[in-house]
Structures are given as structure tokens and as C-alpha cells.
Amino acid sequence: MEVNFSDLKVMVIDDSKTIRRTTETLLAKEGCTVITAIDGFDALAKIADSKPDIIFVDIMMPRLDGYQTCALIKNNSEFKKTPVIMLSSKDGLFDKAKGRIVGSDQYLTKPFSKHELLEAIQTHVTSSPA
Template identity: 65%
Template sequence: MDDLDALCGIKVLIVDDSSTIRRSAEIFLNDTGCEVILAADGFDAMAKIVDNHPDIIFIDVIMPRLDGYQACRLIKKNSCFHTTPVIMLSSKNGIFDKARGHMAGSNGYLTKPFARKELIDVIQRHVL
């Protein structure tokens, strides 16, 4: 668990309209020392990004009101947050979906359902 010590204090925003996905990510990260912030949709995420300045953002592709692609574009256009890594979350694993996320400015793509190790690996790759 020593390699997880480096995660202590990292702010991770999980944006997904599924409470199951949000809760799973929170449980996976509970013992890592990460500060987990949860948002139910893109609009909720925008407010939490401004209030919390997360170190990394995981955002669901398909959500009501403001989807992940739109939210990612807004984050990347903001001079305060354009360098914050944004990882798209989707149950689809197609090349088109990954390309669309990349075009929106995302830094990576994680397919749902994801495992604890996958989530931690992405954080370590993009934040440390």
C-alpha cells in the first residue's frame, strides 16, 4: 500500500448520473487518501470544479442536461482548469467514442464498469 501514499490529498471529481458508479468510485478510493468529490451531472460538476479545484476529473459521457463531451469542452476552454486532466467514463469502448472524447479535449478514456486498480492507475498516470 506504500505506492498509494502518493495519492494522499489528491482531489478526484467523479461526475456520473449513476449513483452506483459514483458510490463505487468513492469506495474504491476511500483508503487511498484521495479527497473524493461527487457530482450527478455536468452542471453540478461545473460548480464543484470552481469550488474545489480538483486534480483530476472523471466524467460520464452520457448524462442529462450537460453531457460529458460538452462539460469537457467547457473545462478545457477555462484558463483556470484547461490543464486539469479529464477522463471520459463510458460503457462503450468503441474507437468512435474514444475519438469523440479526444476531440472534446479529454486526456483519457475509462470503460465502465471499471475496477479499483484501473481507477488508481489512471490517477497515478495523470496526476503524479
């Protein structure tokens, strides 16, 4: 089943302005509505308002890191089915395992390609029940 990117709301949580901007530009070109947040606290308020279809979250962030943010999203009954993709510059087994423990659906290593980003959306948004 093809994903209609123009109907998708994607959240990108990253303390790096460059990553937020690059990801937002890539996804906007595909027709996605992109909501960005600079950290977990910023994101949690926006998630409740915007109800994104998929969330990309950086692991290393100030205040509330990606693991804590993912755990909070997955522990919320309204958002536990929302796919959460962890983003990290580290490609370690420990990081991937820890991501799984807090409920992340996938792990992308930075720098990720446009293809990897779209493939992650394709995989998780079609496979999750509407």
C-alpha cells in the same frame, strides 16, 4: 514518481449513484478527497469551488453530457491542465475519438477496475505539472 493519493482531490461526475458511490469508496480508501456530481451543471459549480486534481466524467448524462462538460473544463484557462478521464459503457472508436477532440486525457470503459482507476490517476496526476 509515486502519487500521494492522500493529497489528491478527485471529482467523479456520473448520473449513476452506484458508480459515484463505488468510485468514491474505492478512492476514499486510498486516501483521496472525493467530490461527486450528478451531471455537468452540478460539476461545473463544484469544480470552481474545489479545484480537483483530476476529473472522471461519464459520457452519457442528462442536461450536459460528458463531452460538453469536458469541453467546458478544457476551455477554462484555470482548469485546462486538469486531467479529465471519460467514463463510458461503450468501448467505441468513435466515442474515444470524440473524447480526444473535446480534450479528454484518457477513456475508461465501464465497469472499470480499481487498478484502472488508480493507474489513470497515477499516469495523469504525476505527468501534469503542478
